[in-house]
Structures are given as structure tokens and as C-alpha cells.
Amino acid sequence: MMRLSAEEQAFQKQVRAFIRDNLPADIKYKVDNNLLLKKDDHVRWQKILGDKGWFAGGWPEQYGGAGWSETQQYIFDQENALAGAPFIIPYGVNMVGPVLYNFGTEEQKEKYLPGILSNDTWWTQGYSEPNAGSDLASLKCSARREGDEYVINGTKMWTTQAQYADMMHILVRTDDGGKKQEGITFLVLDMNTPGITISPIITIDGVYHTNQTFFDEVRVPVANRVGDEGDGWKIARFLLEHERTAIADTGAKSRGVAAIKQRLQVMEQERPGQPQNLLFKMRLAEIESELTAVIALEQRLIADWQAGKPVGYGASALKVRATELQQSLSVLIADLNGPYKAAYEVDYVDQGKVVDDPTPSQLASGGGYLYLYGRCASIYGGSNQVQRNIIAKMVLG
Amino acid sequence: MSHLQEEDRLLIQEAVDKFILDNYPFEEKEKRLAELGQYGGHWGTFAELGWLMLPFAEEAGGLGGGIADVQVLLQAFGRGLIAEPFSEVVLQAGKALEFCAPESSREQLLLPLMSGEQRVVLAHGEVSADADFSAVTCIAETCAEGYRLTGSKRVVCQAGSADRYLVTAKLNNEPALFLVDAGSDNLERYEYLTIDTRYASDLQLDGVTVPAAALVATGEVVAEGVRDALLYTFAGLAAEVHGIAKNLRLMTAEYLNTREQFGTKIANFQALQHLLADMVIAEEEIASLAWLMSNVWEMEDSTERERLIRSTKARMCVAGRQLAEIAVQLHGGVGVTDELIVSHYLRRMVAIDALYGDSQQQLLWLAQQV
Ligand SMILES: Cc1cc2nc3c(=O)[nH]c(=O)nc-3n(C[C@H](O)[C@H](O)[C@H](O)COP(=O)(O)OP(=O)(O)OC[C@H]3O[C@@H](n4cnc5c(N)ncnc54)[C@H](O)[C@@H]3O)c2cc1C
Numbered sequence: 001m002m003r004l005s006a007e008e009q010a011f012q013k014q015v016r017a018f019i020r021d022n023l024p025a026d027i028k029y030k031v032d033n034n035l036l037l038k039k040d041d042h043v044r045w046q047k048i049l050g051d052k053g054w055f056a057g058g059w060p061e062q063y064g065g066a067g068w069s070e071t072q073q074y075i076f077d078q079e080n081a082l083a084g085a086p087f088i089i090p091y092g093v094n095m096v097g098p099v100l101y102n103f104g105t106e107e108q109k110e111k112y113l114p115g116i117l118s119n120d121t122w123w124t125q126g127y128s129e130p131n132a133g134s135d136l137a138s139l140k141c142s143a144r145r146e147g148d149e150y151v152i153n154g155t156k157m158w159t160t161q162a163q164y165a166d167m168m169h170i171l172v173r174t175d176d177g178g179k180k181q182e183g184i185t186f187l188v189l190d191m192n193t194p195g196i197t198i199s200p201i202i203t204i205d206g207v208y209h210t211n212q213t214f215f216d217e218v219r220v221p222v223a224n225r226v227g228d229e230g231d232g233w234k235i236a237r238f239l240l241e242h243e244r245t246a247i248a249d250t251g252a253k254s255r256g257v258a259a260i261k262q263r264l265q266v267m268e269q270e271r272p273g274q275p276q277n278l279l280f281k282m283r284l285a286e287i288e289s290e291l292t293a294v295i296a297l298e299q300r301l302i303a304d305w306q307a308g309k310p311v312g313y314g315a316s317a318l319k320v321r322a323t324e325l326q327q328s329l330s331v332l333i334a335d336l337n338g339p340y341k342a343a344y345e346v347d348y349v350d351q352g353k354v355v356d357d358p359t360p361s362q363l364a365s366g367g368g369y370l371y372l373y374g375r376c377a378s379i380y381g382g383s384n385q386v387q388r389n390i391i392a393k394m395v396l397g
Numbered sequence: 398m399s400h401l402q403e404e405d406r407l408l409i410q411e412a413v414d415k416f417i418l419d420n421y422p423f424e425e426k427e428k429r430l431a432e433l434g435q436y437g438g439h440w441g442t443f444a445e446l447g448w449l450m451l452p453f454a455e456e457a458g459g460l461g462g463g464i465a466d467v468q469v470l471l472q473a474f475g476r477g478l479i480a481e482p483f484s485e486v487v488l489q490a491g492k493a494l495e496f497c498a499p500e501s502s503r504e505q506l507l508l509p510l511m512s513g514e515q516r517v518v519l520a521h522g523e524v525s526a527d528a529d530f531s532a533v534t535c536i537a538e539t540c541a542e543g544y545r546l547t548g549s550k551r552v553v554c555q556a557g558s559a560d561r562y563l564v565t566a567k568l569n570n571e572p573a574l575f576l577v578d579a580g581s582d583n584l585e586r587y588e589y590l591t592i593d594t595r596y597a598s599d600l601q602l603d604g605v606t607v608p609a610a611a612l613v614a615t616g617e618v619v620a621e622g623v624r625d626a627l628l629y630t631f632a633g634l635a636a637e638v639h640g641i642a643k644n645l646r647l648m649t650a651e652y653l654n655t656r657e658q659f660g661t662k663i664a665n666f667q668a669l670q671h672l673l674a675d676m677v678i679a680e681e682e683i684a685s686l687a688w689l690m691s692n693v694w695e696m697e698d699s700t701e702r703e704r705l706i707r708s709t710k711a712r713m714c715v716a717g718r719q720l721a722e723i724a725v726q727l728h729g730g731v732g733v734t735d736e737l738i739v740s741h742y743l744r745r746m747v748a749i750d751a752l753y754g755d756s757q758q759q760l761l762w763l764a765q766q767v
Contacts, residue, residue: 133729135658158730204725204733204740206594275761334747335757339522339552342751344592344744360551361589361599368592372744375725376733383729385668 002071002299012075015054019083022048026354031084032259034333034366035352036207039122039164045086046093046119056093056117063101063109064117070306074299081251082258090246091161092116092123095239096169096188103186103227103235112167112188124165124191126156126213127236133157134386136171137180137233141215143172143187145222150174150187152195152218158380160210162198165191168213171232184232189220205372206346240382241315247381248322250295256329257291260284263336283332287325294321313394316387323377323384330370340364344372398692399465409469412446417477423738429480430594438481438558444513449487452629453495457504458511464629465691468636472687475640478741480595482518482555484637486510488630489519490563496622497574497614506576506613517576520550520562520600521623522753530620535566535602537573543609544568546575546602554752556598557588563613564602565623572619575612581605593748594741627753628703631710632690634749638717639687641742642680645724648739649673652728663727672723679720686713704766711759714750721746 004012027041049055058073059065068076081087088094097116100108115121132139141154152172162168168189175183195218198211227235264284268277301314334341343361349369355362378384399406420439421429429438443449452467453459460466467488474483487510494506494517509515523532535548546566556562556579564575577584585601614622650673653664663669686709696702721743725732732739750756 128730131657133658135660138658138660202735204735204743206735275765276758279757279761335755338524338755338758339751339753341755342552342554342591342593342597342748343589344594345589347590359587359589359599361587361597368747371747372592372740375722375740375743378726379729379733383726385666385726388668 001296002074002303004071004075008071008075011072012079015076015079016083018052018054019079019085022052023083023085024048027086028084029354030352031086033352033358033363034370035349036369037086037352039161041352042086042089043119043122046088050117050119055088055119056097059093059097059117060101063097063113070302074302077246077249078251078254081249082255084255087249087252088246089161091125091165091169092119092121092167094246095125096123096167099169099186099226099235099239102238103231107223108188108226115166121166122161122164124159124162124168124213126159126162126168126170128158129155130157130212134383136236137184139171139173139184141170141172143174143185143220145174146219148222149219150222150225152187152189152215152220154215156213156215158201158210159198159213162191162211162213163200163208167191169226171236174229174232181233182230184236185229186226186232186235187220188224188226189218193218193220195219203373204375205349205369206344207350207369209373247377248294248298248318249326250291250298250322253291253294253322253325253329256333257284257288260333260336267336280332280336283335287329287332290321290325290328294318294325297321313391316382316390319381320384320387326377327371327374330367330374334364334367334371337364337367341367344368398463398695400461400463401466406466406469409446409448409451409466410473413448413470413473416442416446417473417479421477421479423478423741426478426594426741440481440513440516443481443483444511448483449491449513450511452487453491453507453511457495457507459507463692464632464694467633468687468691471633471636472640472643475637475745476644477640478593478738478745480593482516482558484630484634485518485555486516486559488633489626490517492626492629493519493521493563493574493623494613496625497619499614502613515560516558517561517563518553518556518559519565519623519626520553520556520577521565521627522551522553523549524551530565530572530623533565533567533572535564537566537568537575539568540606542606543611544575544607546577546605546607548602550600550602552597552751553600554591554597555595556586556600557596562600564600565619568612568615571615572617572623573612573615574619574623575607577602577605577607577611581607591748592751593745595748624703628706629694631706631753632693634752635683635687635690635709635713638713638746638749639680639683641745642676642683642717642720645721645739645742646673646676646680649676649724649727656729669727672727676720676723679716682716683713683720704763707754707759707762710754711756711763714746714756718743718746718750 030037046055057066057068061067100112129139143150143152170187171184173183174185195216197214200208201210297318301311304311340360343364345362345365348362349365450459451462455461491510498506510517537544537546559579562577564577566573583603584605586598588596588598591597656663693705724739725743728739731737
């Protein structure tokens with residue numbers, strides 16, 4: 001088990017109290033009921049954290065962060081999720097931010113980091129393409145150099161939250177010859193640049209998270225390139241490694257388990273001694289024991305990170321188990337609804353207005369949303385098949 | 398078992414295939430959803446083609462088809478994701494009427510349903526919406542006009558499209574079955590979307606009065622008849638699950654042979670071959686269960702029949718959902734889009750599982766027999 005120092009314990013208490021006192025009730029309602037969060041919800045919460053100096057806490061102090069250790073970051077993420085606060089949207093703060101302060105020029109840092117910190121600039125990630133998913137390195141969206149500009153043509157698939165975004169970090173192909181990884185370049189671009197069109201993609205849950213984005217002669221200054229031409233793959237690898245641990249999101253799973261416990265206690269009171277109750281308790285116990293292992297794995301990896309040790313295939317193991325667990329947890333939550341498992345009020349999920357006295361079908365809809373959207377988790381962030389390939393390759397050589 | 402001539406069955410098969418081709422392009426699902434809401438749909442066609450009469454005895458004015466014949470339709474309905482309330486009206490409510498009503502009124506009660514003139518859905522489920530009658534708390538009392546009904550019915554699938562509800566209640570503590578007009582006073586209906594993008598409703602009956610003639614039957618025959626109608630429905634739905642499973646497997650195999658990543662067809666990755674093989678194994682199981690169900694109704698031993706049907710409901714829903722989840726996974730990102738039918742098949746699987754006792758509840762019933 002992760003042992004916390006006295007300072008870390010004090011920090012944990014402080015975070016817990018702050019979130020309890022400052023999390024807006026309407027946002028907590030959505031999280032507690034497993035409803036879709038909108039940009040405004042995220043921005044509001046992230047700004048509250050920003051005012052406290054806790055948004056981007058893991059960034060170095062010189063760039064406006066709090067210089068948190070990995071452990072502090074972990075404590076914060078746990079407390080944030082346990083309290084029913086929104087998941088921190090990673091595209092700006094956890095992805096492009098660290099890329100910029102590690103690989104960017106002084107001008108780039110000055111220009112972009114403040115907007116990420118203040119949450120006034122919203123980012124989207126443009127990497128995948130229709131024919132470059134698992135095989136990301138085969139991406140084709142091209143950037144042709146013309147004087148001081150790159151001219152982008154092509155398309156990016158699954159650009160989540162592009163409909164909200166001011167900026168995109170994008171991988172483009174600047175060179176067709178040689179190894180495909182070597183011809184990739186990392187750019188940042190303004191979503192208002194002429195020639196960009198966004199086409200919504202409705203997902204399995206019936207709501208709008210993601211898009212296909214098209215580029216037609218989109219002109220981007222060469223000054224928007226991060227690193228050198230051809231550095232894109234290296235930078236993307238650096239960044240995706242950051243994404244992989246956040247994907248475990250174990251705090252949210254612990255919150256889910258706690259919520260199920262409460263529900264089962266109510267069920268037991270309402271209809272005591274039903275064999276059904278015991279079946280559900282057994283299933284919950286099974287999930288809890290799996291979660292114990294996932295959290296232990298996560299904490300071990302964090303300790304290794306903090307000690308500067310390589311984590312190897314541990315990150316892939318974590319991604320696979322955490323997403324599988326997320327999926328089985330969502331099945332249990334949905335099953336608890338009995339016949340209402342069939343109910344799915346997509347408008348309620350989508351609009352997420354606080355309803356004083358939700359109907360059983362509304363209450364059940366959050367479970368349906370968790371289940372349906374949860375199917376994506378074994379696909380994005382490197383599919384679970386691809387993670388297993390990584391593991392096997394590391395072990396077998 | 399099929400009770401029809403081989404050529405009649407082939408005619409049904411051809412008709413339903415043509416119907417789906419002509420009327421049910423998946424791409425028009427939004428439009429159809431809107432139509433389902435107001436109700437219209439293709440019910441007239443269903444009636445013209447004789448489908449609404451298919452599973453009813455000839456003495457009652459039906460075509461005398463067996464489960465195997467109904468399965469011809471349902472398998473196609475699974476493949477085409479047909480949202481018309483066939484299983485709700487014809488199997489759940491129609492069979493409940495047939496099994497419960499006394500012979501003297503059976504034909505007269507079924508005729509408007511079979512002609513398509515009236516849609517009736519079964520309103521039976523309550524807090525725990527299993528097929529058993531024991532959970533029913535809705536109360537019927539005699540009154541001057543006939544009977545007064547009080548209680549609530551939950552997740553009544555496709556209630557919005559019904560002219561009448563077939564309501565289960567307790568009358569003097571005896572099981573009883575009533576036909577209640579959808580527009581009755583003191584009857585409130587709250588409608589919502591279901592996970593398979595259809596509709597269901599919760600009904601609140603606050604002293605709904607019905608004439609004496611609304612009582613279809615009373616006594617043990619109602620408890621057994623309603624249970625049997627639901628068991629009959631499950632047996633039919635095995636074919637719907639099979640239709641879904643088969644199409645998902647076909648689509649996924651085709652996708653693996655088309656999609657390329659890392660410079661090769663993804664069908665060449667053994668990890669995916671094995672997952673596809675798992676789909677095929679599940680499909681084989683489901684096909685076998687559907688086949689088993691096709692003549693389960695002819696069994697003499699009704700206890701054994703119930704055991705087989707509930708085992709089937711549990712297993713086909715677990716295997717079907719796993720199969721559909723693999724199909725989604727193997728399609729990658731496009732598998733989780735609304736645009737592709739694959740995600741909708743998975744959603745339908747969840748709805749079928751939830752219907753009158755999900756797999757866990759069926760297993761619990763089986764466990765309690767041990
Ligand atoms: C909801 C959602 C949000 C997303 N958001 C973003 C985003 O913001 N930005 C972004 O850039 N991308 C995003 N993605 C894209 C995501 O990263 C890709 O979907 C993912 O990489 C898989 O690619 P694909 O969809 O093309 O599937 P494919 O790569 O075509 O995979 C199809 C199937 O083949 C399997 N497979 C592929 N290669 C192998 C192999 N070598 N061995 C065994 N199996 C294999 C996969 O596991 C999968 O089952 C998002 C995706 C989703 C679903």
C-alpha cells in the first residue's frame with residue numbers, strides 16, 4: 001500500500017475539504033448520476049481549481065504549476081474523483097502542456113501555456129485518421145511547406161471535443177519517404193483558421209463527444225511547429241505515455257463501488273433477505289477485489305515513476321485491467337436497475353439538468369450511459385489488443 | 398415445431414426478407430423512431446401479410462403456426478432491427494389472451510388484434526418484473542361500473558403504440574386479467590426511450606374504472622397463462638437473438654477481411670481470429686438454443702419446459718451480449734458509432750436481456766429449483 005508522509009496526508013485533507021466546499025452542486029449531480037458533462041461544466045470546475053492554484057498542479061512552478069510530485073498528483077486525482085468532481089480534460093493540461101514546456105520554444109510557452117492554465121483556451125487532439133488508428137504511424141494528413149507556412153490537407157478522425165476547441169495539437173506528415181515514423185511533425189493550430197470543417201460523430205451512447213475534422217488548404221505558421229520537422233512521433237510517444245495512467249481513473253471506480261454499496265443497503269432495507277441482494281453483493285465483492293488489484297498496480301507504477309524507474313509493460317497491464325474493470329462495473333450498475341436496465345433517456349443524460357425527483361427510468365439512464373460509453377474505453381488510448389501486443393513484445397522480445 | 402406447410406413457411410421467409418429490404422433501410426432509423434413515437438409504422442402491412450395471425454390456433458381464427466414459424470419472422474426482425482411491436486402485441490399480449498381467455502370469448506378477443514385494428518400490449522411488470530405472478534401488487538375491486546384498478550406497471554414496452562393494455566391485477570387476492578383502454582380516466586402514462594431506441598412507458602392506475610366485460614379471466618389460469626405467454630415470447634426471441642448474432646458475425650468477418658492496419662488486413666492478426674472464433678462459438682450456441690426452442694412448446698412436461706426456456710433466456714442473453722461486445726471491439730472506433738448498425742445490435746441485446754427477468758434473474762430462478 002502507498003504510505004503517505006505527514007505532509008502528503010495533510011495535503012490530502014486539504015484537497016478533500018476544498019473540493020467538498022467548492023464543487024458546484026449541479027456539476028456533482030451530473031457526476032453522481034453518471035450524466036454527460038458539457039464544456040461549461042469542465043471549464044467552471046477547472047477554473048475553480050485554477051484559482052486555488054491546483055489546476056496543472058503537476059506542472060513545474062516556473063510554468064505556473066504547483067510542482068506536485070507524482071504522489072501528490074495521484075492524491076489530487078483520487079480525491080477529485082471520489083468527491084464526484086469532473087474528470088480533468090487532458091487534451092490541454094496533461095497532453096499539449098507538458099509537450100510545450102518540454103519541447104516548445106520560449107515564444108510558444110509564453111503564447112500557449114497561460115491559456116491552458118486559465119482554461120480560456122480549449123484543446124483537442126488530432127492524431128487518429130480514418131486509416132490510421134492502431135497503426136497511427138501510417139497517418140497521411142499532410143503539411144506542405146510554403147515559405148513561412150505549412151499548408152495542411154487531409155482529415156483527422158475522432159477529434160473529441162473539437163466542437164468546443166479553440167486549438168488543436170495535430171500530427172501531420174511532412175515527409176513521405178523513409179521510415180513512416182520519421183516523416184511526422186507536431187503542430188498546434190487555431191481552430192478558426194479557414195479551411196477547417198468539423199463533422200459530428202454520434203457515438204453508441206447516442207450523444208455527441210467526437211468528430212471528424214477536415215482540412216482543406218489550411219495555412220499554419222511554421223512558428224506553430226513544436227520540435228523539429230520529423231520529431232512528431234517522438235513527441236507523441238512522450239505524450240501518450242502521460243495519457244495511459246490517467247486512463248486508469250481508479251478514483252471514479254472507487255466512487256462507483258461506494259455508490260453501489262449504498263444502493264444495495266437501500267435495497268436490503270426495502271426488501272430484506274432477497275436472494276437477489278446477495279447475488280449483487282457477491283458481484284460487487286468480486287469487483288472490489290479486482291479494483292484492489294488495479295489500485296495496487298497503479299500505486300506501484302506511480303512509486304516507480306517517482307523513483308525514476310522504468311515501468312515497462314506495467315502501464316499496458318494497467319490500461320487493460322482498468323478498462324475491463326470499468327466495463328464490468330458498468331454492467332453491474334446497469335443490472336441493478338432490473339427491468340429499468342432497458343430505459344435510456346438520452347435527453348436526460350445529454351442535458352443533465354438537475355431534477356429534484358428523477359423517475360426510475362431517468363435514474364437508470366446513467367447506468368445505460370456508463371455501459372454504452374464504456375465500450376469505447378477498450379478501443380481508445382491504444383486498444384486492449386494493441387496493449388497486449390505491447391506486453392507480449394516486451395516479454396518475448 | 399412448424400405447424401405450417403413447408404411452402405407456406407418459405408412464403409413467410411420471402412415476404413419478411415422483402416419487407417425488410419423495401420421498408421427498413423437501417424439508415425432511416427431516425428425517421429422511423431419519429432414514426433414509432435406517433436405510431437403508424439408498418440402495422441397495416443404486418444396485418445395484410447397475415448403475420449399478426451400466425452401463432453394463433455385455427456379455432457381462434459389464427460393460422461395455427463408454431464414457434465418455429467414465428468421464429469422465421471423473428472430471426473429476420475433481429476437482423477433488420479424491426480421496431481414494430483410484434484413480440485409485445487402478438488406474442489406477449491396475444492398469447493396471454495389466447496392462454497387465459499375462456500374458449501367462449503377467445504376468438505372475439507383476438508380478432509381485432511389479428512386484423513391489426515387494435516394493438517394490445519401486456520402490462521404486467523412491476524417492481525421485479527419477472528414472468529411470475531407473485532410480484533403483482535396491482536389491485537382490482539368491484540364497483541358499480543364493473544371494476545376499479547389501482548397500481549403501477551413498469552417498463553411496459555411499446556405501450557405508447559397500444560390502443561389497449563392487458564393489465565394483470567389481483568381481484569379478491571386471485572390473479573386476474575383486464576383489458577383497459579389506453580385513454581381511460583385516471584390512467585397516467587410516462588413514456589421514455591429505451592436502450593434499443595424504442596419506447597416504453599410506466600403506467601400509473603389511480604382507480605381506473607372498467608366495465609365488467611373488461612375482465613378477461615380470473616384464477617390460476619391467468620397466472621399460468623401470463624407466465625406461459627412470456628415463456629413463449631422468450632422461445633421466439635431466441636430466433637431474434639440468433640438473427641442479430643448471425644449478422645454481427647457476418648459483418649465482423651467481412652470487416653476483418655477489409656480493414657487494413659500495419660499494412661495488412663486485420664484478419665491476419667491471430668488475436669482477432671480467436672475473438673472472431675469466440676463469436677462463432679457463441680453464435681453456434683445461440684443457433685442451437687433457437688433450434689431447441691423451436692419445438693419446446695410441444696413438450697408434455699411443463700416444468701421441464703420452463704426450465705429449458707429460462708436456461709435459454711439466460712444463456713442466449715449472456716452469449717449474445719458477449720458476442721455483440723466483441724463485434725463492437727473488432728470494429729474499433731467505427732464499432733462505437735451510432736451510424737453503424739453494429740452498436741444498435743448490442744443495444745438491442747441489452748433490451749432483450751432486460752425483458753421480464755434478465756439473465757441473473759433467470760439463473761436465480763433456476764438456482765432456486767435445485
Ligand atoms: C470515443 C473515442 C474517442 C476518441 N478520441 C480521440 C481523440 O480525441 N484524438 C485522437 O487522435 N483519437 C481519438 N480516438 C481514436 C482512437 O485512438 C482509435 O479509435 C484507436 O486507436 C483504434 O483505432 P481504430 O478505431 O482505427 O481501430 P483499428 O485500429 O482499425 O482497430 C480495429 C480492431 O483491430 C484491432 N487491432 C488493430 N491492430 C491490431 C494488431 N496489430 N493486433 C491485434 N489487433 C489489432 C483493434 O484492437 C480493434 O479491435 C478516439 C476513439 C474513440 C472511440
